[in-house]
Amino acid sequence: MDLPSITIQEAPARVDPQPQGADDILLQHIVSRIERKMREQRQQTPHPARTYTVCSFPDFLVGIDDRIQSPQLASFGPCHRGKPHLLPFEDHKFDFLYRFVSRTESLGRDSRFYVQKLMELRESTKRCYSEKIVLSSDDELVNMMLLDGCFMVELFRGYEEGRDVTWPWQIQTLIADLLKLENQLPFFVLEKLFDCSNIGQGASTRTLPTLALRFLNQAFCSPSDGVNSQIQHPKHLLDLFRSSLLPSTETYPQQSKHHPLLLSIQSVNHLRSVGIVFRQKTDRSLLEIDFRKFHIPPLALKIPSVAIDDFTSTILVNCVALEQCLPDQTKHFTAYLCFMNCLMKQPEDVGFLRSVNIITRVSQNEMCFINMLNSVGRNVSYSVRDCYLWKQFREIHSYYNGFWASIRRNLFHYNNIMLYCSFLQIAVGILSWRLSAK
Numbered sequence: 001m002d003l004p005s006i007t008i009q010e011a012p013a014r015v016d017p018q019p020q021g022a023d024d025i026l027l028q029h030i031v032s033r034i035e036r037k038m039r040e041q042r043q044q045t046p047h048p049a050r051t052y053t054v055c056s057f058p059d060f061l062v063g064i065d066d067r068i069q070s071p072q073l074a075s076f077g078p079c080h081r082g083k084p085h086l087l088p089f090e091d092h093k094f095d096f097l098y099r100f101v102s103r104t105e106s107l108g109r110d111s112r113f114y115v116q117k118l119m120e121l122r123e124s125t126k127r128c129y130s131e132k133i134v135l136s137s138d139d140e141l142v143n144m145m146l147l148d149g150c151f152m153v154e155l156f157r158g159y160e161e162g163r164d165v166t167w168p169w170q171i172q173t174l175i176a177d178l179l180k181l182e183n184q185l186p187f188f189v190l191e192k193l194f195d196c197s198n199i200g201q202g203a204s205t206r207t208l209p210t211l212a213l214r215f216l217n218q219a220f221c222s223p224s225d226g227v228n229s230q231i232q233h234p235k236h237l238l239d240l241f242r243s244s245l246l247p248s249t250e251t252y253p254q255q256s257k258h259h260p261l262l263l264s265i266q267s268v269n270h271l272r273s274v275g276i277v278f279r280q281k282t283d284r285s286l287l288e289i290d291f292r293k294f295h296i297p298p299l300a301l302k303i304p305s306v307a308i309d310d311f312t313s314t315i316l317v318n319c320v321a322l323e324q325c326l327p328d329q330t331k332h333f334t335a336y337l338c339f340m341n342c343l344m345k346q347p348e349d350v351g352f353l354r355s356v357n358i359i360t361r362v363s364q365n366e367m368c369f370i371n372m373l374n375s376v377g378r379n380v381s382y383s384v385r386d387c388y389l390w391k392q393f394r395e396i397h398s399y400y401n402g403f404w405a406s407i408r409r410n411l412f413h414y415n416n417i418m419l420y421c422s423f424l425q426i427a428v429g430i431l432s433w434r435l436s437a438k
Contacts, residue, residue: 052130053235054079054184055325060379061317064372067310068317071177073169076148078135079182092168093151099158100150104197111146117196118145121189128186128235149189152178152237153197156211159218160204175219176314181321184236209240216241219311235326242319245285246332247388265342265396268349274405275299276396280357287336291392293399301396308350309363313372320376334380335387341377344370 054077057069074089075081101111119142126135135141167174177183194208204211209231216237234240265271268278281290281302290302306312319333344350347366353359384393399405 051326051328053128053186053239053326054133055130055181056132057182058321058324061321061324061376064317064375065313068314069180069182071180071183073173074177076152076178076183077185078129078141078144079133081136081144089169090147093147096151096154097147100154100193100197103202104199107200109196109199114150114193114196115142115146117192118142118149118189121145121186121192125186125189133182145185145189148185149193152185152190152212153193153208156208156215157204159215160206160211172219172311175216176311179216179238179241179315179318181238181318181325184238187234187236187240209234212237212240213244220315238318238322241315242322242333245287246330247285247287265339265393266400267345268343268352269346271301271343271396271400272352274400276301276399278303278353278356278358280305287332287388289336289339289389289392291395293395299399301392303353303358305358305360307361307363308359308366308369309361313369317372317376320380324380330388331382331386332388334376334382335384335389337373337376338380338382339389339392341373344373346370 056079062069071080071086073086074092075083075086080086097111101109101114104110104113122138122141125141125145129135136144190212191208198204206214220241231240231243234243272278276299279300279302281288281304283304286304286306288304291300293299316333316337320337323329323331323334344353347370350359350362350366350370354362384390387393
């Protein structure tokens with residue numbers, strides 16, 4: 001019997017590694033470090049299907065003013081929960097929880113009922129917070145959802161009912177805390193509590209977003225308590241409030257890829273020197289800025305009134321922070337602050353806007369407000385081409401750098417020089433007369 005032939009292959013000779021030079025060692029070290037960083041980044045990057053609605057304050061906005069970022073009176077949600085200076089407010093939350101449960105307890109909906117309802121929302125609530133936000137255990141999480149959620153719903157209901165309540169705190173400070181990015185509770189938690197408790201004779205005919213906005217608008221002096229038709233499924237109170245202030249109509253012009261991404265406009269004093277006038281505009285939203293070259297009055301930049309105070313700064317910066325954190329948000333407040341940053345460079349610019357009632361009250365140092373605008377303008381990223389104020393940026397920039405504006409600007413400077421010369425001539429004449437009289 002023939003045996004199958006077996007072919008034996010010689011193993012390849014072992015090649016000794018070539019000695020590495022200094023450049024090879026450096027190359028290997030650099031590549032190894034880059035690949036390690038790439039692996040770490042892939043591990044930190046969230047799953048694309050998961051979108052957060054409550055994020056930490058963006059790093060580039062941290063440091064503008066700690067009062068803008070951190071709650072001063074009350075914590076809502078997990079971010080600032082347990083901080084010593086916020087603990088005294090927890091007693092007020094239990095008072096409101098008692099009032100909330102008392103509405104439906106006789107109908108069989110007691111605290112146990114609401115806890116069971118909220119337990120169904122545990123996982124959905126967890127998914128709303130970014131991984132940078134440390135969440136507590138499940139029992140603490142549900143306890144927080146019940147305490148914070150019932151406080152908010154009862155607060156809005158009590159205000160709607162006109163309950164004569166003497167608040168033991170500053171209502172504006174509370175509203176500012178309710179509208180801080182890191183102090184949010186998912187809106188669906190509030191809706192669940194509201195829907196389950198809105199029964200019986202005391203049931204409200206208004207929706208929860210309407211009740212919430214009626215309460216929040218008392219501090220912002222918004223002319224409208226209605227819910228913007230664009231608001232659909234708000235993520236939380238800050239998102240609801242921000243959406244209520246968006247322009248009612250979107251009028252994006254034809255945008256050319258050849259138009260520059262960045263355009264700058266001049267400050268108030270410079271724009272006035274070329275004939276642009278400033279007018280207060282009465283509108284539902286402070287974002288409705290209008291500029292038309294051929295209108296009555298001509299070259300009028302119309303801006304809704306806004307206050308310079310800590311509350312306004314808090315609202316504006318937190319709306320910008322929300323827009324920067326969530327990619328699906330439009331950048332309306334980012335564009336608005338960058339626009340106002342261009343206009344207000346010196347206290348004189350603020351002073352003139354006060355004289356025409358565009359700035360209505362000032363309870364904050366003017367330079368502090370200007371510095372806040374400058375900090376936001378330097379650090380945020382946005383494209384003028386894609387923002388809702390694109391047309392205003394383009395037309396103001398085009399007019400200011402145009403032929404007629406150049407003539408007016410030179411004439412303005414010429415008139416100033418002639419005015420100074422006239423004063424000097426008068427002063428010399430008076431001095432000469434007094435010397436001759438002696």
